[in-house]
Amino acid sequence: MSSLASPSLHQQVYSLDHAAWVDQLAGTENLLIIQDLDGVCMGLVNDPLDRVMALDYLEATQRFDGHFYVLTNGEHTGKRGVNGIVERALGGKAQAQAGSYYLPGLAAGGVQWQTREGQISHPGVSEAELAFLAAVPQKMADQLRQFWQRRPRDGDSLNLETDLETVIQSTVLDNLASPTANLNTLHNRLQPAVYADLQYAMQTLMEDLLRDAARQGLGDSFFVHYAPNHGRGPDGKEILWFGQGGESGTTDFQFMLRGAIKEAGVLALLNRYYAARTGAFPLGEDFSVRQAPHSHTELLDLVKQTFDPALMPTLVGVGDTVTSVVVTEAGQPVAKRGGSDRNFLHLIQAIGQHFDTGNIVTYVDSSGGELKNRKALKLEDRRGTSVVIEGPGDPRDGDDPLVLNVVFPGGYRQYCEAFQAAAARR
Template sequence: MTVLALHDQHYSLDHAAFLETLSTTQNLLIIQDLDGVCMGLVKDPLTRTIDPDYIRATRKFKDHFFVLTNGEHGGKRGVNRIVERAFRNIDAKHEISYLPGLAAGGVQWQTDQGQISHPGVSQAELNFLATVPDLIGQCLQQFFAKYPDLFPTDNQPELIHASVLDNLVSPTANLNVLAEYLGDRLDIYQDLQRTIAALLDDLLEKASQQDLDNSFFVHYAPNLGRDHTGIEMVRFATGADSGTTDFQFMVRGAVKEAGVLVLLNEYYSRHAKYYPLGENFNARQAPQNHEDLLQLVQDNFDPQLMPLIVGVGDTVTSQTEGNQVRRGGSDRLFLQLVQDIGQWAKSGNLVVYIDSSQGELKNRIPLKIGVVADQEKVIEGITDPVDPLKINVAFPGGFEQYTTLFQRAAANRSGT
């Protein structure tokens, strides 16, 4: 199967063709999410693990592979600590390399040597962000006090420690552990979701009072897309779905679709020897909507030099509410931009979906491919018949199936 034919497929399971594409394409750019894609989803981020063989494989794609995640590289809960533990466990510290690319939605840059920077983020913004974890912890304490029978004093420190992610530029309330702790007490868990959402709204107001009124936004994962004002919508829990579990206070402009432009700009600098958007371009300088992002690409990038971009993610949702379809997921918009750039440049870009529903979380939809009357493949809860995002390749076996193929492709590229 040719690359173009694979690009024309929807939810293709022809992994052999995808393997050949990764193995043989020279002008290739892989932009890949992390949680659920190259490691399993877990309730407590501190327990995440990663295969050192996968890290080794990424090195063989040097300058052709970058990550794009809403998590962070550094800090005690960052991906770098997971990488270090993976190599420590096999007594191979000398082999450690880090995952190059963007974290915190696009404002935390890292080289494969672990050098971290925050292009476009001011010290005043960093100072405000540093106050957020304690405020999330205080909010949780107040919430626990409303339900003393459910949250004994002795349990509270452990629950707060697991739920407050003190990330440097994306402090987060992670409710996975609390969702499990509350079990079938849906009304109380929904109350918790509303409480945390209200806190982060209050923090946006406090930031504006400190002349930081255009500095931050709130990212919900998973979500129901954005409302008419561009604000993301909370996905409230149901009996079978824990809904939004990550409430992230993030730097404005730190959205994955902007990160695509940063990475593409970097790719051109390494392979075409020039920066189409300038050497100092960062995610905070990118436009805020899809059409303008795509136009910026069309105005500045030579389509003849455009790589085949492979976007890889696991968080895409589509839910019908009455006559309205809510499309969301933290990977959706960056994958859509990858798709649309490929259509413009005729570069055959591929959108790859990893089924992460086998993990510990209850907010991922299992990959069950169906066919509607017009023969269009769709997945209930992930896409819909008129979804503009067309997923080309699917991995129903989850991150293990994907990373196994990725390692095989890396071996092929290295000639081993």
């Protein structure tokens, strides 16, 4: 009696076949891994300064040199950047530089490029834009101070005489290209109504900043990224997720450069990958995410028109932030799909379907971290087949176009273990 062969990984849904995933990464020559960072290769923590990355993982990325890029909304540089985490893991900046341990790829949504040697550039970004961004962290700090000055102090768990400046230091991320207000440390310290009011206050600041930029002739330069979010509204803007029921909802309020969206970063990374293999940039040597279209269809069309199918690699996209929620509008259920990794993973999936390259969407469950805005992935093994009990999205969202091929319900540790196993055989 013959048995049917298991479908390839790109044809599976919520697969736990990590051995096959390791085999594919280890044995595929024309391979490009595009990986998120927070929650994927390190735990999610309330304070970004507490993040830790394992040396074994960093060494494993070197085995994939030329076939591995990061794609993150965080930044490489600054006191809260990923480079500092890398340097702490190595024992210092000199060691990181000497061994070329820095993670290559795009940060700040795609506008901050870094090589393995730690060389940084901001393709397509003007000095005027960087100057405007430099003033944003102070405005975020001022907004936080004004928020508590306006509020009655009873009922809040903050001691404003001693805690406020410490909170501001933890909350305001003075990133060079994507200044951010990160409310993680405040969610558990505030009453739900106060926390929701704070979310609204930060949203108001983001809108004020966009108006200020327009008055300075930079009306087309910036946008606001909410993480996590409930997708985009009809106006194309991301929908803020107000915390409720113990969930923190949106915690990161990022003021970002227009065009700095992860899905555009996929094209920029493919452009560099082709150039490294052929010496020619399909989209031009000066191409940046800021020149890319924004819609899924237009991005996919540009890939189809520009990249040689014979050279297209198998893409492995790795992320941890994918959401959906079904709401009722005009009496009908409507799915609001979001998550900062959703769109780049969906584009990788679509590229694989068009070019028949077997691209794999990989999902890492980061719900075990300190942040309370991730939905746990619950699977049950029934005769060797994983059955989804609960996924990262709304169970009522039955026609989500994004398919999660391989999942790591054990979180970043389980993912890193598999990644390191594949690297050892590379």
